[in-house]
Amino acid sequence: MRAMSIKDAARESGVKIPTIRYYEEIGLLPAPGRDGSNRRVFAEADLQRLAFIRHARELGFEVDAIRTLLDLQDRPDQPCxxxxxxxxxxxxxxxxxxxxxxxxxxxxxxxxxxxxxxxxxxxxxxxxxxxxxxxxxxxxxxxxxxxx
Amino acid sequence: MRAMSIKDAARESGVKIPTIRYYEEIGLLPAPGRDGSNRRVFAEADLQRLAFIRHARELGFEVDAIRTLLDLQDRPDQPCxxxxxxxxxxxxxxxxxxxxxxxxxxxxxxxxxxxxxxxxxxxxxxxxxxxxxxxxxxxxxxxxxxxx
DNA sequence: CTTGCTCCTCCAGCGGCTAGAGGATGTAGC
DNA sequence: GCTACATCCTCTAGCCGCTGGAGGAGCAAG
CATH class of the missing domain: 1.20.5 (Single alpha-helices involved in coiled-coils or other helix-helix interfaces)
Incomplete structure (x- = not known):
């Protein structure tokens, strides 16, 4: 399980640093962990979520729609x-x-x-x-x- | 030379009232005359300008581009x-x-x-x-x- | 111990409107 | 003259999805 800084997360996901923080702020990305210096620490799951969001944004989905899609992804037994x-x-x-x-x-x-x-x-x-x-x-x- | 209220100007030009005021504020539309009660009075030239702006916006030109195009329209001797x-x-x-x-x-x-x-x-x-x-x-x- | 890098939070701004508050004025009917 | 209503005014704040900057904390290397 990799744990990475926001900079690395930005590089890996292709989402810019302020945008990552923005997604967290609006509740699109669950708040990641913090280290002893109050810095964000991103895990694999956070990266996957960021990739999902980025891809959906590229396809032009609105943030609200992405929110719904992410919720659905979290409940795989729901009808699609x-x-x-x-x-x-x-x-x-x-x-x-x-x-x-x-x-x-x-x-x-x-x-x-x-x-x-x-x-x-x-x-x-x-x-x-x-x-x-x-x-x-x-x-x-x-x-x-x-x-x- | 017709002189009309902002409501009539909006109806004639297809530009909404707050948008007309906004265009005036950002200097896209020159400030029209006022009547004794400080209400805007629109003349034919204002209407033509509004129609021009609206058409250009429909074609997706940015406000800055429209500004340039309007300036050009005002100086017909310039090369196009x-x-x-x-x-x-x-x-x-x-x-x-x-x-x-x-x-x-x-x-x-x-x-x-x-x-x-x-x-x-x-x-x-x-x-x-x-x-x-x-x-x-x-x-x-x-x-x-x-x-x- | 200084330099440099990264990080944090908070706030302001982009474009192009759009909507609402709060108040002044105009017109129509009684 | 009075009331009701429509229309107008200015000013401010909000929309979306970010983006950038100020001002400060913390850490490693030289």
Missing amino acids: SAADAIAQARLADVNQRIRSLLALKAELEAMVEGCRHGHVSECRVIETLADHGRCVYEQHGARKSGRL | SAADAIAQARLADVNQRIRSLLALKAELEAMVEGCRHGHVSECRVIETLADHGRCVYEQHGARKSGRL
């Missing part, structure tokens, strides 16, 4: 439908986001391609921004939250 | 290369984001499809989160900022 639902919801969100971004991409490409590289007075980029009506696709925008 | 560069940078960002999200989508689909709807102990979703090595695609993650 809750975990499945969270992942499904996240997938739906990602799909929606991709759709939005593809519309933006088309819009931005039209703006950039239309640019004659002259003066602002005849700049397609500025014109398009000023007049939504010139948009290639109407339906960009109105995303609520802003992850990934 | 700066505006072009901002739009290009935004396009590159959108493309990168789409790539990330497609990787996430694949990853999430693998997780969800692998789920046998049994117990957490054999849940593909939880397993995959716990062990990055099981990922279909390594290269998800590490996006810096989180818009759209």
Whole structure:
């Protein structure tokens, strides 16, 4: 059973030091042990938890969702439908986001391609921004939250 | 020349009232006139500016970029290369984001499809989160900022 | 005994809003 | 004139998920 400092835990897990402390503060990571000088000592289980959290964050899960997923992980006899639902919801969100971004991409490409590289007075980029009506696709925008 | 209240301006521009005030505060929207009771009075030009800002925000431009774009709009004799560069940078960002999200989508689909709807102990979703090595695609993650 | 490294806690800030308190003013109906 | 209600104002604090800095403690090596 390795016991390591926060610095080592950060290196091993890929989670930065202040972020580790933050996860502890918000209760995502259970408070690790301390040594005689009040320094945190991380065990194997803490590292696994950090890796889990990091991976979930990379996949864009919100902290609350991760909390639920971690709780589930701790109770292996539960049905996994809750975990499945969270992942499904996240997938739906990602799909929606991709759709939005593809519309933006088309819009931005039209703006950039239309640019004659002259003066602002005849700049397609500025014109398009000023007049939504010139948009290639109407339906960009109105995303609520802003992850990934 | 119409002169309207903040409520009307919000309705016309699609920008919410507190957001309009916020844009004024951060200097994105020049401070509009006031009436005898210290209430904001919005003119046509203000509305156009609000529409410009809103459209740019929908396309995911950052406030600083919008500031530059608005400055450019105000000086039509300038070359539009700066505006072009901002739009290009935004396009590159959108493309990168789409790539990330497609990787996430694949990853999430693998997780969800692998789920046998049994117990957490054999849940593909939880397993995959716990062990990055099981990922279909390594290269998800590490996006810096989180818009759209 | 000093230097340098790591650690601790606490607090402030990022972006882009959003929401609420607490108060002033305007308008409509009686 | 009075009441009710809508709208406006300013100011402050909160959202998410961190990130960074101040100020201080503790430990090892030279």
